[in-house]
Each structure stands twice: as structure tokens, then as C-alpha cells.
Amino acid sequence: MQYLPSYKTFFTIALLSGASAYAQYSPEKPYAGKVGATLSQSTVAASPFNPAAPKGAPNIVYIMLDDVGWGASSAFGGLVETPVFDSLANNGLRYTNFHTTAICSPTRASLLTGRNHHSVNVPTVIDAAVNFPGHNGYMPFEKGTIAEILREDGYNTYAVGKWHITPSPDLTPAGPFNRWPTGRGFDAFFGFMGGETDQYTPALWENTVKVEPDLHGQHLTTVLVDKAIAYIAAQHSAAPDKPFFLYFTPGATHGPHQVDKSWVEKYKGKFDAGWDVYREQVLARQKKLGLVPANVTLPPRNPGVKPWASLSPVEKKVFARFFEVYAGFLSHTDYEVGRLISYLRDTRQLDNTLVVLIIGDNGASKEGGLSGHVHGINEYINGNLFTESYDSRIKEIDSLYDKIGTPQSGPNYPVGWAQATNTPFRYLKQDANSEGGTRNPLIIFCPKLIKQGGIRTQYSHVNSVTPTVLELAGLTVPKVINGYPQDNLEGISLAYTINNPAAGSRHHVQYYEIAGGRSIYKDGWKAAVAHERGTPFSNDKWELYNLNEDFNEQHDLAAASPAKLKELQALFDEQAYKYKVYPLLGDSTRITPALLTRGPLDSRRSAVLYPGLTQVPTRSAPFLSEQSFIINADVELKDDQAAGVLLAIGGRFSGFTLFVQDGRLKAVHNNNGRLTDLTASRKLTAGKAILRYELKYTPARRLTDPAGTEILYVNDEKVAERTITKEDAVITPYDEGLDIGRDQGSAVSPLYRSPYTFTGKLNHVEIIHP
Known part of the structure; x- marks a missing residue:
């Protein structure tokens, strides 16, 4: 056997904190020993309490x-x-x-x-x-x-x-x-x-x-x-x-x-x-x-x-x-x-x-x-x-x-x-x-x-x-x-x-399907269609390949063997019903958030979030992309020097952050490295305040098209406003999630270093979909 690189690691004992695994099946068994009135009158017998693997199991x-x-x-x-x-x-x-x-x-x-x-x-x-x-x-x-x-x-x-x-x-x-x-x-x-x-x-x-x-x-x-x-x-x-x-x-x-x-x-x-x-x-x-x-x-x-x-x-x-x-x-x-x-x-x-x-x-x-x-x-x-x-x-x-x-x-x-x-x-x-x-x-x-x-x-x-x-x-x-x-x-x-390289294949039929693109395999023959997402399935054109002779699918036989193609299309239909492939997705019917499986945060019109909530994935958090929403941060400030993140979603490559810096409320969009920001016209003062961000979205076609406005408020006083593009409104960062009171991962904005924890008292943040 060829040499493999040696390892270099510390020998550590893993602490399995936070696990929530189900119990193994381990019913109580009759005791094989003797239980007397005293220990001297009793006989101990080995009792297996947990499942044991077969001897020599790999x-x-x-x-x-x-x-x-x-x-x-x-x-x-x-x-x-x-x-x-x-x-x-x-x-x-x-x-x-x-x-x-x-x-x-x-x-x-x-x-x-x-x-x-x-x-x-x-x-x-x-x-x-x-x-x-x-x-x-x-x-x-x-x-x-x-x-x-x-x-x-x-x-x-x-x-x-x-x-x-x-x-x-x-x-x-x-x-x-x-x-x-x-x-x-x-x-x-x-x-x-x-x-x-x-x-x-x-x-x-x-x-x-x-x-x-x-x-x-x-x-x-x-x-x-x-x-x-x-x-x-x-x-x-x-x-x-x-x-x-x-x-x-x-x-x-x-x-x-x-x-x-x-x-x-x-x-x-x-x-x-x-x-x-x-x-x-x-x-x-x-x-x-x-x-x-x-x-x-x-x-x-x-x-x-x-x-x-x-x-x-x-x-x-x-x-x-x-x-x-x-x-x-x-x-x-x-x-x-x-x-x-x-x-x-x-x-x-x-x-x-x-x-x-x-x-x-x-x-x-x-x-x-x-x-x-x-x-x-x-x-x-x-x-x-x-x-x-x-x-x-x-x-x-x-x-x-x-x-x-x-x-x-x-x-x-x-x-x-x-x-x-x-x-x-x-x-x-x-x-x-x-x-x-x-x-x-x-x-x-x-x-x-x-x-x-x-x-x-x-x-x-x-x-x-x-x-x-x-x-x-x-x-x-x-x-x-x-x-x-x-x-x-x-x-x-x-x-x-394992020990028979010449054995015939036993896996005779297999379907494939992702977002409407699909194929069906049977004993070396394969029918396939490359569905263009967003188009009707009636436009699909099936292809046919004999993989026994055409290893990498270069010769479409659909026209030459229509009966074989029809046979495989029927087989796909059979498999699709059997394994719950239907309904096919990816046609001209748009998949909206209403069709997605929805959780407790993205299925309400209002969500109250508290400091300590970190890295909730975008699809699990309140959905903010291409729609109007309001963020209200309930804060208490000691002076006019407050700083830190109120809400951040995403990281250094893409995202949105609402924060305070040099006593001013700010909002920054990170659009794949391109940064746009909105800064309040005046500094905050000591005391209780509601710091508000509002995005009013107007549907747009292209990423560069105007798509509404965003506004900053301090206690209902407008302190900043600008026109946004659709790109600003597409808030769907994938790598990093939602944080409250800090920016837990990489910083959405280079104006601060994460975690940039808020220095005032943040009672909660409310996200409202009007």
C-alpha cells in the first residue's frame, strides 16, 4: 500500500454537549442472577444493558x-x-x-x-x-x-x-x-x-x-x-x-x-x-x-x-x-x-x-x-x-x-x-x-x-x-x-x-429528476430531457441514448428508435408516481414563498427577535427579499456615543446590516461586494428610542432598475431616505444567517469589525411585513 501522510492532532476527549439523540432500543431483560434478602444471599450475573455489535463488526x-x-x-x-x-x-x-x-x-x-x-x-x-x-x-x-x-x-x-x-x-x-x-x-x-x-x-x-x-x-x-x-x-x-x-x-x-x-x-x-x-x-x-x-x-x-x-x-x-x-x-x-x-x-x-x-x-x-x-x-x-x-x-x-x-x-x-x-x-x-x-x-x-x-x-x-x-x-x-x-x-x-468483476448489473431501473430536468435508465438505455426552467413542460424535447455503446451520450437515438423512447417515457411516468416525483417543478409557474415549507419565523407578518439570536439561516429567518418590510429596534442609550449592530443578515460577500456608528443610525447593503449605505442626518441622544428602518419595495425586472425607497427613522422622525434598486432589495445571503445585537460571522460592512456588539441596551428587534 502506498504511504499516506501522517496525522498530527491532539488527543482530546469529546464532550457531547447539546446532543438530542433518540434512545437505542434496549428493553429491560429478566435478571439472570439471584436476588436474596442480603448481598451475601445474592448472586451477581452480567447484565447487557445496551445493544452490542456482532463480534468483529467493521x-x-x-x-x-x-x-x-x-x-x-x-x-x-x-x-x-x-x-x-x-x-x-x-x-x-x-x-x-x-x-x-x-x-x-x-x-x-x-x-x-x-x-x-x-x-x-x-x-x-x-x-x-x-x-x-x-x-x-x-x-x-x-x-x-x-x-x-x-x-x-x-x-x-x-x-x-x-x-x-x-x-x-x-x-x-x-x-x-x-x-x-x-x-x-x-x-x-x-x-x-x-x-x-x-x-x-x-x-x-x-x-x-x-x-x-x-x-x-x-x-x-x-x-x-x-x-x-x-x-x-x-x-x-x-x-x-x-x-x-x-x-x-x-x-x-x-x-x-x-x-x-x-x-x-x-x-x-x-x-x-x-x-x-x-x-x-x-x-x-x-x-x-x-x-x-x-x-x-x-x-x-x-x-x-x-x-x-x-x-x-x-x-x-x-x-x-x-x-x-x-x-x-x-x-x-x-x-x-x-x-x-x-x-x-x-x-x-x-x-x-x-x-x-x-x-x-x-x-x-x-x-x-x-x-x-x-x-x-x-x-x-x-x-x-x-x-x-x-x-x-x-x-x-x-x-x-x-x-x-x-x-x-x-x-x-x-x-x-x-x-x-x-x-x-x-x-x-x-x-x-x-x-x-x-x-x-x-x-x-x-x-x-x-x-x-x-x-x-x-x-x-x-x-x-x-x-x-x-x-x-x-x-x-x-x-x-x-x-x-x-x-x-x-x-x-x-x-x-466485490469478488466478481464480471457479474451482470442488478440495478436495472433508475429515475432522475431535479427541477424538471429528468431522465430514466433501464438496462443501458436512457431517455432524458434537459428542461429549461421557467418554460412549459410541453416544450420539452426528449433524447435517447444507448449507454452500452455510447459511454458519454453523444448520439441521440430518439428519432431512430421512437418505440424505445416511448417505452422509457412510460417507465419514467410509472416511477414518478411510485416514488412521489410528481408534481414536476420548474415550469412557468413561479415558486413563491407561499409554496415553500415555512417555519415559525417566515410564516408570520410580525416577528419579535431578541439579542443572542445568531446565525439563523436566511430561509429559516423572516423573509426579507423583494418585499416591503419594517425593522423596529427598541433601545436604551446612555449617551450619544452608542455603537454596534442591531440586525445583520449575511456576511462579507452579500447581506444587509442595520447598525449604529459614531452615534448615527446606518443601513448598508452588500451586493456581492458592492456597498451602498444610508446614514442618519443627526446623532442619537441618550434615552429610550425606537430606531426604525423601512423598505418600500416596488417590483422591478432588472437588478439595476429602481425598486422603491428605504428610510431611517428615530422615534418616528425621518432622518435619511434614498431610492433603492432591485439589487438592494434582493436580500438572500446564503453563506451566513441572521444575527440580533451583533454580527456573528464575517462583517457585512467593512465599516466595522465583527462581532461589533451593540453597546447600548437592545431590548428587542421587531420585523414587520406590512
């Missing part, structure tokens, strides 16, 4: 990365060096026909439960769940997670990293917490609840308790590995014969792409030849490794992607830098996973550990647009990527060249690199119709079971992983978990492939 580790394309890591032919992944693959099995759902939350829900994602009510990212069966975001307890199953089998269970499958309405300090990680079978959780987070000031939780976000310069992936090792160290010290399950899901390599400069400089100049050459070199490596058929050719570039040779010198410069950062981020992740693997080896646990490594929860990300971005994912969410001048964007990115990848940036590469890292496939993350959106590398490593590395080509899906692991470990799903009768698993175990 440790189980799930490692899932985020937004990594099929052709990124060297383990699958990519040009990004991942020696740890290479080692696991070379001493385990590479699965080349493994599929995810095309986007993060559904993939994670399917992985943990062994079911299809609509079966567990997770149709797309959990933030966009809507109130229909199959779509509401509430994973049923009748469909237990692998953690719930393993706890009943006597395992300790830990989740470290990204979660992103708790319904948005439940992500408040009031919970309920039964669908947080510790409510779905994990003894302990340390990580972030949203889809992404900053790598240096992350929104972290331990169990259900908020963790201060400042990592003091450490990278999040390093901190996550340290925490995973601490959990395992404590468990192994207390019960060395007890197996554990670790669900390790770092934010890498989802945006923002941030990593220490030393990792970036390792790749300086190595991608100057561009994405076209990258694709050619990776395809040649994939063929040499035996990962793709020898006759595979590269598909055309995705729409809008320019030939690298046609780019200007500035475009080449900044685009190469984006990918140097990405490559450094992925290599750093590989190194950190190596610390975890080395720890298990050094503590003599690795030989009895089953490692499932999934390199990406979907295809490479399109969220950088054609230009890439440096100010965070809100440039994609708000639409700036698609409405601003391309040339102006390139000029701005060039001016920030030295910051790309640092904590002062929130980068994601342009889609030309996304397709390159998806080599040899076309299309990307979110495209449930395509192999580029749904095919990811799977590596299974288990020294006890796998004696020689190899490649497996049998068709499989992320819902196959949990059934596979349970079969390999000799475990079964309890008929009842926490009082809930359990439904059947829906994935097909891959255990039959």
Missing part, C-alpha cells in the same frame, strides 16, 4: 466530497494530485458506473437512507422544498438512516462536516431537533447545516449548539478532521472493541474555493494550457487506467464555453488562477483525508474499517457562470453572473487576482473548467438528465474484504451504498426503529460485485 466510514467532477482527481484520471484517494483506489475498488442525483441535498438523503430522494421528501436542495408529498423536505422516520440502523446494532455514530438535509423551518433555536443529525441517529455532530460555508469563518454547530465561527486562521477541513479524530479517539479509548460509523462530509470542493496559498502555488502555471488541453490529457489518462472504453471521444464544449485559444491574455490569466485555487483546494482535502486514514492505521483500526469514498455529490458546478466569480455564491443566486457585462466582470476579477482563494474572496471557477473536471462527460451539476450531472467516482476500500485493487463497471446509484455496507458488515435493518416500522430499502446492494 468500523464504517462514509467520505463524501462536494461538487467534484468525474475527471478532477488523479484517482479517476484527473490532473489534480490526490495521492490518498489514489492509494485507497489502488488497494480497493473503483466503480466507474456509479451515480448520484445531480445535486447535494437529494444525494445525501439518498446515501443516508438507501432510498430514492423523493421517497424521503428531498426533491432538490433542502432550502427549496415545497409543501407537496415527495417534496416537503421532511425525511420520514419510517425510512431510517444508516446511523439509526447502526446505533441499533451497537455502533457509535458521528457526523462531521456538511449536513444540508434538515428542513429550513426547523433550523431555528426552537427546533424541533428530531431531524437534525443527532435526531437522525448520530451520537454527535460537528459541522454546518447549510449547502456551503466559508472555509475560515464557517457557520458551525456541535450537536444543536452554535459554535463560534472564528477558526483563528485554520482551514475548516483541517478542523473537521481534527474533530473526527477526537471523536474516534475518545470512543476507542473507552470501548476499543466497539465499532463506529463516521459520516465525514467536508465542504470541499464546493464554493467558496479557499485554501492556504502554499497549496495554490503548488499548481502555479500548470493549467496555463487551458481547459481544452486538460480534457484531452485527462481522457488519455482515463483510457490508460481502464476507466473508460478505448473508443470514447470528447463531446462538444457546453454552450457558451469558448475555445481556450480564443481567450484574451487576461481571461487566460484569471481563469488559470481560478483552477490553480480549485486544484489546491482538492489536493488539500486529499491530504486532510489522509490524516484521518493515517490515524486509523496508526491506532490499528484501519484493517477492520470499511471506507466508502464518493468523490462528489454531483457533477462539477456550473455556479461560477461563464466568467467565474470572486464574491460568493450570491452572484449566481441573485443573477449578477448573467446580467452584468462579461468584460466588466473579467476586469474586476483581474483587479482582485491576488485575493482569489484567500479568505477575502468567495471564488468559483467558470463553467469551462467545470466541464473539464467532468471529463469525459457533457453538462454539469443540477443536470439530472445527463451523466455529467449524475456520474461520480466511487471507491470502496476494505482490507478485510478486498485483497486486490480493481475496477467495477456495474450500474449503481447512491441509494445502493447503504444496502451494500449493511450486507458487507452482516447487518440488517431493524423492523422497528424508535417506534417507527421501517419501510424497505430501495437501493440494490453492490456486495455481489
